[in-house]
Amino acid sequence: xxxxxxxxxxxxxxxxxxxxxxxxxxxxxxxxxxxxxxxxxxxxxxxxxxxxxxxxxxxxxxxxxxxxxxxxxxxxxxxxxxxxxxxxxxxxxxxxxxxxxxxxxxxxxxxxxxxxxxxxxxxxxxxxxxxxxxxxxxxxxxxxxxxxxxxxxxxxxxxxxxxxxxxxxxxxxxxxxxxxxxxxxxxxxxxxxxxxxxxxxxxxxxxxxxxxxxxxxxxxxxxxxxxxxxxxxxxxxxxxxxxxxxxxxxxxxxxxxxxxxxxxxxxxxxxxxxxxxxxxxxxxxxxxxxxxxxxxxxxxxxxxxxxxxxxxxxxxxxxxxxxxxxxxxxxxxxxxxxxxxxxxxxxxxxxxxxxxxxxxxxxxxxxxxxxxxxxxxxxxxxxxxxxxxxxxxxxxxxxxxxxxxxxxxxxxxxxxxxxxxxxxxxxxxxxxxxxxxxxxxxxxxxxxxxxxxxxxxxxxxxxxxxxxxxxxxxxxxxxxxxxxxxxxxxxxxxxxxxxxxxxxxxxxxxxxxxxxxxxxxxxxxxxxxxxxx
Numbered sequence: 131x132x133x134x135x136x137x138x139x140x141x142x143x144x145x146x147x148x149x150x151x152x153x154x155x156x157x158x159x160x161x162x163x164x165x166x167x168x169x170x171x172x173x174x175x176x177x178x179x180x181x182x183x184x185x186x187x188x189x190x191x192x193x194x195x196x197x198x199x200x201x202x203x204x205x206x207x208x209x210x211x212x213x214x215x216x217x218x219x220x221x222x223x224x225x226x227x228x229x230x231x232x233x234x235x236x237x238x239x240x241x242x243x244x245x246x247x248x249x250x251x252x253x254x255x256x257x258x259x260x261x262x263x264x265x266x267x268x269x270x271x272x273x274x275x276x277x278x279x280x281x282x283x284x285x286x287x288x289x290x291x292x293x294x295x296x297x298x299x300x301x302x303x304x305x306x307x308x309x310x311x312x313x314x315x316x317x318x319x320x321x322x323x324x325x326x327x328x329x330x331x332x333x334x335x336x337x338x339x340x341x342x343x344x345x346x347x348x349x350x351x352x353x354x355x356x357x358x359x360x361x362x363x364x365x366x367x368x369x370x371x372x373x374x375x376x377x378x379x380x381x382x383x384x385x386x387x388x389x390x391x392x393x394x395x396x397x398x399x400x401x402x403x404x405x406x407x408x409x410x411x412x413x414x415x416x417x418x419x420x421x422x423x424x425x426x427x428x429x430x431x432x433x434x435x436x437x438x439x440x441x442x443x444x445x446x447x448x449x450x451x452x453x454x455x456x457x458x459x460x461x462x463x464x465x466x467x468x469x470x471x472x473x474x475x476x477x478x479x480x481x482x483x484x485x486x487x488x489x490x491x492x493x494x495x496x497x498x499x500x501x502x503x504x505x506x507x508x509x510x511x512x513x514x515x516x517x518x519x520x521x522x523x524x525x526x527x528x529x530x531x532x533x534x535x536x537x538x539x540x541x542x543x544x545x546x547x548x549x550x551x552x553x554x555x556x557x558x559x560x561x562x563x564x565x566x567x568x569x570x571x572x573x574x575x576x577x578x579x580x581x582x583x584x585x586x587x588x589x590x591x592x593x594x595x596x597x598x599x600x601x602x603x604x605x606x607x608x609x610x611x612x613x614x615x616x617x618x619x620x621x622x623x624x625x626x627x628x629x630x631x632x633x634x635x636x637x638x639x640x641x642x643x644x645x646x647x648x649x650x651x652x653x654x655x656x657x658x659x660x661x662x663x
Contacts, residue, residue: 131480131493133218134257138383139376141216145201148214149390152203153519154397154437156500158492159406160198160244163237164188172539174560174601174609174640175647178552181540182422189408190418195234196220196409197254199384200496201391204504206518210473211504214480217493219250220384221258230266247490261384261414270378286324292317293328300329300354304336314352316344325352335359338366388414391433397523398433401457401499402440404535404545407433426547430533437528439502440536441544448506455536458489461498464505472504472518539601541640559612559620560640564654567634568605575600575608578632582619609640 133141149155165171170184170192188194202215224231245251262270286293296314303312314325322341329339338357341350357363379386391398392415400406407429412418415432419425429436442448443455452463465471476484488494504519511522522528533547541560542552563575576598583597597616601609612620627637638646646654 131214131216131482132253133216133259134253135223135259135380135383136257138218138259139379142386144214145216145387146390148203148205148216149201149394149396151205152394152396153206154204154399154500154503155391155394156200156202156204156399156496156503157403157406157410158200158400158495158499159196159409160249160490160492161194161240161409162197163192163194163235163240164405165192165237172537173603174539174541175562175603175643176540177644177647178542178545179422181537181542181545182425183420185405185408186412186418186420186425188405189412193232193234194237194409195222195232196413197258198249198492199387200492200494201387202493202496202500203396204474204500204519206520209517210475211518213474213476213497213500215476215483215493215497216387217482217491218384218387219254219258220261221254223258223260223381230262244490248488249490259383260381261388262382263385263414263416264389265416267378267382267385270381284323284327286328289321289324292321293324296325297328297332300333300337303354304356310356312354314354316349316351318349322350322352329354335363338363340366340370385414395434397435397437397519399437399439399500399503401438401460401495401502402536402538403436403438404537407436407535423550430547436533436535436547437503437531438535439499439506441534442503442506442531444536445510445531448509457495457498457502461502464502469505469509471501472508474501474504541644557640557644559617561610561623562607562638562640562643563610564607564636564638566606566608570606570634572600575610575635578627578635578637579610579623581630582622582626583616 131141133145165188170187172181172184176184197220199218199220200215201218202213205212222230222232299314300312303309317325326339326341329337335357338355340353340355342353343349344351355366357366388410408418408425411429411432416428419428439457439460440455443452443460449455451468452460454460454463463469482488483494483497489498507519507522507528508517510527511517511525514522514525514527516522516525516527534544535546537543537545541554541557543555544552546552563578566574579598586594586597595613595615597613599611599613601611603609612623624637624639643654
């Protein structure tokens with residue numbers, strides 16, 4: 131179900147009910163960008179704090195936006211799941227001139243990707259759902275209420291000629307016409323304040339005074355409405371308050387959905403979701419702290435149970451049957467043996483994804499993520515007689531996956547909310563080459579290890595298997611990873627490099643490099659901003 135500014139108030143009660151009844155809720159996002167510059171790209175050299183700092187930079191300082199948010203609650207009923215995928219187009223609109231008016235960035239490759247996937251930017255900008263954080267909603271509500279509080283009288287002073295001309299205009303309208311309303315000439319905020327003050331005192335229960343947006347521009351005009359008595363004036367005031375509350379709810383928009391998700395404390399499912407979570411917290415909840423430990427505490431307080439399907443898919447029992455963990459590849463593999471999809475029904479109005487695929491539409495990706503999670507739950511629980519998330523969860527089978535997230539290009543196995551220090555992958559076959567000329571390419575680095583890896587016979591396609599792989603960190607630094615077939619030579623690499631030093635570079639084991647980095651507090655040798663090759 132697409133959710134737009136035109137239907138969000140009608141849909142919110144449906145969302146609230148779906149979230150309240152859900153066993154788990156799958157989410158997904160589409161963004162205006164991922165990385166503002168090469169220095170923020172992910173690297174095998176990152177520790178957990180550095181990786182979080184890069185993610186935080188993308189979510190805050192880069193000012194990229196979530197522009198589509200998928201929310202798909204799943205509930206287990208009578209041996210089958212009921213899925214309700216909501217696809218929110220999200221675009222911030224200022225409620226007033228003093229309301230938040232965000233500036234944001236776009237990354238051309240991200241926008242081009244979305245266009246190629248059929249993203250409707252006209253729908254986004256024309257009908258996107260606005261949002262405010264909880265703190266912003268309270269500030270807006272306080273601003274609206276403040277307008278109604280009694281104020282100390284402001285002297286009219288030199289503005290008396292203006293006020294006299296307005297009174298004359300109003301008297302002529304009241305005595306010579308029967309028109310119900312009168313719009314006064316557009317004026318600044320201070321003069322509008324004087325009009326409210328003086329007209330309320332002079333006309334009391336004869337006029338209802340309000341300010342409305344001007345036909346053109348961003349200013350407002352004062353509009354007067356004739357009333358017969360105090361009761362009619364009070365009725366108009368009540369209608370005005372209701373309209374302002376509706377506008378506030380529209381401005382809150384997707385922030386109201388996020389409030390429901392936070393308050394529900396239901397399990398939240400995502401795919402490769404760490405950046406999604408950083409963006410979600412920053413854009414809709416609270417500012418991201420600088421320290422990764424504080425971030426873990428904040429995220430846990432908002433969403434105490436999180437599951438990343440990309441991390442779950444790397445569990446050996448599943449990985450043995452599913453080699454690729456991208457959402458599209460994974461969802462396709464989970465359709466066949468030894469996996470078994472649970473039966474999923476869609477209630478009326480939610481059958482948009484019942485036939486066909488819509489990858490990279492947030493609502494669809496959220497649904498597919500939830501379906502993948504439900505399928506893997508069933509697979510993991512088959513030896514325990516469990517056929518649903520509810521059963522698998524009660525059997526504590528999912529404990530090893532709770533609050534752990536996949537990390538791309540990392541030496542860490544995962545990013546965990548409950549650990550002070552995450553487990554690392556073996557690095558004995560990894561080496562860091564630094565301080566070489568910026569003109570170097572792959573062959574120059576391979577030459578540094580040539581004596582260890584003599585040429586091998588080519589295969590039937592005329593290609594020799596590479597002895598090592600190179601991960602570029604910058605123009606003058608790279609990480610060398612021995613191929614699986616050559617890992618037995620890992621212990622020989624450093625003795626060989628010491629016996630055959632290369633004057634144009636510095637080579638160290640990955641472990642020694644990381645140890646030195648911890649001691650010095652910075653990257654040793656080439657402390658150059660990351661670039662890609």
